[in-house]
Amino acid sequence: MSVGPIGVLGAGTMGAGIAQVAALGGYETRLYDAVPAAARAGAARLGEALASGVARARWSEAEAETAAARVEPVAALAQLAGCPLLIEAAPEDLELKRALFAEAAAACGPDTVLATNTSSLRVAEIGVGVPGPERLVGMHFFNPPALMKLVEVVATAESSERALALATEVARGMGRTPIRAKDSPGFVANRLARPFFLESLRMLEAGVADAATIDRAVRGEGFRMGPFELVDLIGLDVNLEVARSFYRQGGEPERWRPSPIQERLVAEGRLGRKSGAGYYSYPRPEDEEEGAAEPPAEIVPRLYAQIANEAALAREEGVASPADMETAMRLGFNWPRGPLEITGLLGAERVVEILERLRAERGHAYTPAPLLVAEAKGEMG
Numbered sequence: 001m002s003v004g005p006i007g008v009l010g011a012g013t014m015g016a017g018i019a020q021v022a023a024l025g026g027y028e029t030r031l032y033d034a035v036p037a038a039a040r041a042g043a044a045r046l047g048e049a050l051a052s053g054v055a056r057a058r059w060s061e062a063e064a065e066t067a068a069a070r071v072e073p074v075a076a077l078a079q080l081a082g083c084p085l086l087i088e089a090a091p092e093d094l095e096l097k098r099a100l101f102a103e104a105a106a107a108c109g110p111d112t113v114l115a116t117n118t119s120s121l122r123v124a125e126i127g128v129g130v131p132g133p134e135r136l137v138g139m140h141f142f143n144p145p146a147l148m149k150l151v152e153v154v155a156t157a158e159s160s161e162r163a164l165a166l167a168t169e170v171a172r173g174m175g176r177t178p179i180r181a182k183d184s185p186g187f188v189a190n191r192l193a194r195p196f197f198l199e200s201l202r203m204l205e206a207g208v209a210d211a212a213t214i215d216r217a218v219r220g221e222g223f224r225m226g227p228f229e230l231v232d233l234i235g236l237d238v239n240l241e242v243a244r245s246f247y248r249q250g251g252e253p254e255r256w257r258p259s260p261i262q263e264r265l266v267a268e269g270r271l272g273r274k275s276g277a278g279y280y281s282y283p284r285p286e287d288e289e290e291g292a293a294e295p296p297a298e299i300v301p302r303l304y305a306q307i308a309n310e311a312a313l314a315r316e317e318g319v320a321s322p323a324d325m326e327t328a329m330r331l332g333f334n335w336p337r338g339p340l341e342i343t344g345l346l347g348a349e350r351v352v353e354i355l356e357r358l359r360a361e362r363g364h365a366y367t368p369a370p371l372l373v374a375e376a377k378g379e380m381g
Contacts, residue, residue: 003170005030007083007108009100011042011073014117015089017145020046022087023067024059025174030074030083034100039073046071049146058146077107085170087139089117097126105130113163115139119190120245123183124156134160137167140187141176142332150331151176156183177331179324185249186242188320189332192339194246194256195306197239200227201259202365203303209296211279212288217295218303222336228279231262232272236279240266254365255306304342305354311339312369348375 008019011033019042022029031046033039050064059067080086086104090096101114113135116126127136138154151171155164164180171178181187186194200214209217215226231239243258250256265271265278272278311325320328326338343351352373358366 003027003084003166003173005083006170007032007080007086007104008089009033009080009086009104010089010091011039012089012091013045014141014143014145016042016046016049017143018087018089018117018141019043019071020049020067021141021145021174021176022170023070024050024063025170027070027170027173029071030080031071032074032077032080036073036075039075043071043073053146077103080104080112081108083108083112085113085115085166087115087117089141092118092120094121094125097121098128098130101126101130101136105132110135113137113166115167117141120186120242122185122249123154124158127156133158135163137163138181138183138187139167139171140181142189148332149175149177150189150328151178152181152187152189152328152332153178154181154183154187159183177327179320179327181324181328182317182319184317184319185246188314188325189328190242191246191314191319192307192310192325192329193333194243195303195310196333197227197231198243198256198259199303199306201261202362203299204228205259205261206362208302209299213292213295214299216289216292217299220295221300224334232278232280232282235272235274236262237266237271254363255310255367257365301346301350301354302358304346305351305358306366307339308343308346308348308351309355309366309369309372311343312372312375316369316371343372348372352376 005028006022007030008015009032011031019029019031031039031042047068050068053059054061054064088097088100090100097116110132115137116123117139118126119140123136123138127133130136136156137159140152140154142148142150153164153167168178179188185191203214204211211228215228218226240258240262247256247258269275270277273282276282322340326340329335329338352368355366355368
């Protein structure tokens with residue numbers, strides 16, 4: 001393999017997971033943490049995960065042993081000199097990431113590509129003050145990295161093609177599927193998933209159906225989990241903070257306004273499975289859906305229309321190619337179909353019709369994207 005050793009900055013759960021897939025992909029991997037004991041603990045956790053993978057027949061014992069031998073915990077950033085690529089996996093704190101990159105850049109020289117695993121911060125903002133902004137890119141892995149195949153390779157306005165190509169090559173070498181994303185709020189997958197959650201909450205607030213009925217309607221479309229089940233798993237507080245971040249970074253568009261229902265539930269301490277209650281109470285009864293009524297017919301078209309609209313707005317902004325948008329949702333969120341396939345199921349004309357009706361009833365959160373309107377009129381060739 002032509003690429004030299006990979007450096008991973010941050011030995012927490014995500015950092016150790018990234019180091020694991022790097023080592024399994026054949027890369028010599030140096031795992032750094034500002035706290036040396038944390039780097040050693042991360043390497044130990046990585047070894048346990050490799051052993052667990054053997055028990056589950058994900059890889060052989062020999063592969064696990066070879067991968068573990070490729071991982072070296074290091075106590076100083078100077079030991080990362082010579083790594084062509086550093087992947088930062090520190091907590092989502094802007095100043096922490098900036099300081100870490102500034103120190104890493106000084107220790108490793110001008111040719112090292114610096115990749116951040118951020119999921120909620122702008123890559124360009126992290127790189128402010130770092131010499132050589134052309135070498136800064138995003139490499140957004142999904143959690144847990146060992147199981148999730150998607151990596152969003154994020155390009156800032158200054159990212160060089162060399163840096164992007166290296167990040168893409170390494171992601172493929174790790175056995176992941178890389179897609180190219182613009183440095184914008186939520187990149188691709190998290191942005192396109194916004195209406196999956198927010199429109200479901202609007203339907204709940206409007207009394208269209210309760211959470212269980214909306215979830216049942218969505219599962220009936222082939223989704224593994226409905227939106228409320230998924231938020232309970234993620235954590236209502238985590239999902240709400242993502243919603244707030246989107247709203248701020250996007251200039252407070254109405255379609256991204258956080259839901260007052262979720263604000264209230266979080267304030268009450270109903271955070272989902274981890275707190276014993278969210279949209280559901282846990283443990284959930286096995287027979288709680290017996291005898292449930294048929295979901296209202298408007299649930300799926302309304303949800304799909306907003307998914308199609310967000311995808312059209314993302315296409316207008318050049319957030320990603322249509323093919324990469326489809327891949328992002330299939331691999332990042334396990335959707336049974338991507339947003340453009342969803343658009344095709346309804347047809348642009350019907351999507352715009354649904355949105356215009358909802359805009360007349362409920363306001364600007366439903367304003368259709370100009371691109372969708374043009375497609376509905378047959379103006380796109």
